[in-house]
Amino acid sequence: MKNNLYKWLEEPEEMTGILFWKITYLWQRKINKSLRKVDLTHSHFALLLGVAWLEKEGKPITQTKLANFTQTNVMVTSKIIRTLEDKGFIDRIKEGKDPRAKYVHLTDKGLKTLEKASKISETINKEFFGVLGKEKQEFAENLWKILYANSD
Helix, strand or coil: CCCHHHCCCCCHHHCHHHHHHHHHHHHHHHHHHHHHHHCCCHHHHHHHHHHHHHHHHCCCCCHHHHHHHHCCCHHHHHHHHHHHHHCCCEEEEECCCCCCCEEEEECHHHHHHHHHHHHHHHHHHHHHHHHHHHHHHHHHHHHHHHHHHHCC
16 A cells, blocks of 8 residues: 655656666766776776866866866865875876975876776776667767756
8 A cells, every 4th residue: 555645756767866876876876887997986087087077188187176176075176186196096296386286197007097087987988878770870969968957
């Protein structure tokens, strides 16, 4: 017998946010499992990728700039950067006039690891999102629409 106290509660299949959370969590689990081969988590990979994109532009990268670029929490970014530095994937180097300012750079080891991780991620993404077939492009466009509409 159903409990009438919860008549206002939608079914899980009707809740877009819950469905999106389930899919995101499933995708991250698959990515994390595969990235273990290169000693990374998905969060580590995302921040390394962010460093590479910003380095490609040739601009100095601070932790705050990286957090803003990847849209991650500054404190979480700081913690992950320390982990990546401990693993030898990045260096933090003092540069410029401000003695407190440290800039983030990929190491050779970090770049090689990122290259391997990118191939792993690409494979997982093709498998995971392949079920969309021809609708994959429209799906990606809709995700961008959601992201831009809700960004600060």
